[in-house]
Amino acid sequence: MTLLEIKEIYKSYGDVHILNGVSFTMKKDETKVIIGPSGTGKSTLLRCINQLSPPDKGQVWLNGEEITNPKSNINKMREKIGFVFQDFNLFTHLTAVRNVSIGLEKVKKIEKQEAHKRAMQELTRVGLVAQANQYPAQLSGGQKQRVGIARALAMDPDLILFDEPTSALDPELIGDVLDVMKSLCGKVAMLVVTHEMGFARNVADEIIFMEGGIIVEQGSPKEMFTNAKMARTREFLGRIGALYGDEKGG
Ligand SMILES: Nc1ncnc2c1ncn2[C@@H]1O[C@H](COP(=O)(O)OP(=O)(O)O)[C@@H](O)[C@H]1O
Ligand SMILES: [Mg+2]
Incomplete structure (x- = not known):
């Protein structure tokens, strides 16, 4: 069944066209990786999907409901879409466990003790139980990003959008974050913008190559890495x- 459908998305900032008609679909629990040069509209596309920056034209459908329809309940639909940011976006004044539980309390209206219990379960899943009561400043970049992933998971999303989740990390910390992401494969749909080609090659069901605000080519890792049709894809x-x-993320 189709989980996500993106239909002919266009987005401009001023008179600069960023996205020029992007369409693709994702199935339940599928993992797709988006690659492409900097400035090509990858982050803009993710932000169009969860309506952080609504597209100028085109539609986004989740579970058969149109997110881009002004009449739809955007907050309800956003709960189904987690977002993991390059720079973590944690609340610096809250501990790791509070970073995870606060959304459960404020958005899902779950009672405090239950929210704490669920947050601890998610921290267990990303290997951070021992750090539950530490503040972001006391955590490594890789640990902060794993809190970010636990926070997204806690909301029980259908889809998690990852925007270069390891780009801000020291090389030795990248593997732990990729391992957590790999452990989620097939359990939740993931749309991942990344330069980690090992992850793309070994984990993605499909790789989408974007350049200049369009999808140039998409295919299985095998097709893309050994038999890309477009010269631009091979060159990138x-x-x-x-x-x-x-090598990493393999
Ligand atoms: N809020 C914004 N206002 C104006 N220009 C923006 C904004 N966000 C992104 N851009 C521009 O859109 C282009 C694509 O950005 P982005 O989606 O971040 O690309 P990528 O993630 O592929 O590097 C860039 O030229 C960027 O400067
Ligand atoms: Mg980006």
């Missing part, structure tokens, strides 16, 4: 492989 994959390597 070659460049990114040389820059980042493609």
Whole structure:
């Protein structure tokens, strides 16, 4: 069954066209990776999906309901879409466990003790029980990002959007975050913008290559890495492989 359907999304800032007709679909519990050069509209696309920046034209459907319809209950639908940010976006004045439980209390109206219990379960899932009472400043970047993932998971989303979740991390901390993401494969749908080609190659059901606000090519990792049709795709994959390597996340 189709979980997410993106239909002909356009987005401009002023007179600069950022997204120029992007369409694709995702099935339940599927993992898709978006790759592409900087400035190409990847973050804008994620923000159009959860309506942080509504598209100018086009539609987004989740579970057969149109998110982009002004009449739909956007807050209710956003609860079904988690977001993991490059720079974590944690509340600095709250402990790890409070960062995870606060949404359960404020958004889902779950009673405090139950919210705490569920938050601890999610921290267990990302390997951070021992850090539950630490503040973000006391955590490493990789630990902060795992709190970010636990926070998204706690809301029991159908889809999690990841915007370069490991780009702000020191190389030795990237693996732990990718391991957590890998452990979620097949349990929740994930749309992941990343330069981690090992993750893309080994984990993605499909890779989408974007450039200039359009999807240039999409296909299975095997197709994209060994048999990309477009010269632009091959050129980008070659460049990114040389820059980042493609061993990590394997
Ligand atoms: N809020 C905004 N206002 C104006 N321009 C923006 C805004 N957000 C992004 N842009 C521009 O849109 C383009 C695409 O940005 P982005 O989606 O962040 O690309 P990517 O994530 O692929 O690097 C960039 O040129 C960026 O400067
Ligand atoms: Mg971006």
